Amino acid sequence: MNEESLLALQDVSYSYDGENGSHVLVLKDVDLTIQKGSFVSVLGHNGSGKSTMAKLMNALLLPEGGRVLVAGMDTAKGEMVWEIRRHVGMVFQNPDNQIVGATVEDDVAFGLENMGVDPEQMRQRIDEALASVGMEAYLLAQPHRLSGGQKQRVAIAGIMAMRPSVIILDEATAMLDPQGRQEVLQLVKTLNRDEGITIINITHFPDEAIYSDRVVVMNAGEVLMEGTPEEVFNQVERLKKVGLDVPFAVRIRHVLASKGIDLPFVLHQEELVEHVCRLLLTR
């Protein structure tokens, strides 16, 4: 195991009890290593096992086979579970269903209260955490008055206050409007760059993956592909075969290529626009 790896899944398998007592295998011998400070996107369909994988990473679920290591701690060893959950924060899909406090400050305090942090120190950590997500003006606001994006930022602040090393977004943008999605993605990018927080973004929007360092594609409980966004999204046909889309720019380039127009590989829409314009000018 690499020294810099923060999170490691080693031959992990997991199954749910299905109806009429059958076992449904959702993860099959998954091997995955997440480097410290990286920004990883996990793409996959519903039922590909990506959410189960997330829950295994902070001991909400324990593996049936293999091991999950968080900063060297085995999640199956019960005594480390609170330390593991402090290290690995999780933002869930529904913004309403993860806010516990009746005000923003109470919600950010929740994790700290669980950790038994001293009240004076708590106050300071809440202020810092809210500042890091740009929500300091909403200290006393009631959560139901906030927009979806703001609620998710509060949820992230609640995790930041616990000083985590990893934040896992489990489809955290799925229920947001485009603006809220941008807000949240922009925020985690900043946290990754400035605070060195490792980000794992579990999503089914391929366009969210283009900003990450690594992309992991899950299919039917297995890691199908792993690599940089360029490496993964260059294999359009292979992704299509498992029913996954590619980022907009990649898709357009692919369609153009099939019509005989060759453009260099790009991930971002702006770059594509530039290449298309250049092509039109030089023709």
Place this chain on the structure above:
Amino acid sequence: MLQNIAIGQYVPGHSFLHRADPRSKLLFIILFATLVFLANNALTYAVLIAFTLYAGLLSRLSLGYILKSLKPVWILIVFTIVLHIFMTKGGTVYFQWGWFTVEERGVQQAIFISFRLGLLVIISSLLTLTTSPIDLTEGLERLLGPFARIGVPVHDIALMMSIAIRFIPTLMEETDKIIKAQTARGANFTSGSLIKRAQNLIPIAIPLFVSAFRRAEDLALAMEARGYRGGVGRTRLHKLAFSWRDAGMAVAGVLLAITIGWWRA
């Protein structure tokens, strides 16, 4: 249509009553309620009324707003008055028409009991008007703290209350959405017989329950992910602290108790 419902009645502010510790407010209300039941003559009632008015002033809320809290109970008060005037007998007969009489004790009891009800409602509204639900829960948790030793799950009860408070607006919004969705499907909630209308509530209640259970499950997971493990070893952001205000309330309570005890018939 449901968005306008305020959670509780709390009106934010910085008055004496707002800043007093919720624990002392709760204890004071218990004392006050006892004294209201001990009062039995004009003098003691006058003292209690004067005191309640003073407490109202201390809250710096408008009198009209405080009196609005009587609205839900006014029928009960009127009913009590009528019942006492006609049914309680004794003393001078003021009015007679056949077997039907209005007598001195009846009128007196009508006045006393209606004031008793009114005072109880107003003083407890002063609590909910000046104390946020969170502070109230916290005050209750601390006051009930000693009972944890004999196995009462005080922390769990307080957490349940605060989560309930947190989810009231969320579920209100949800109800609103379900009503609209069912109306769009042709459900009719505004006409028909009472029984029919009650039946029509079923298509609102069932989806609401289903979603509430789903939310509860999600929330439990989110709480666990943030390291929740029950009340043991937990610290609190808000620390309740007694101040000179609470000492003042204690003195006022003692004086009030002595006065009522001295002057009651």
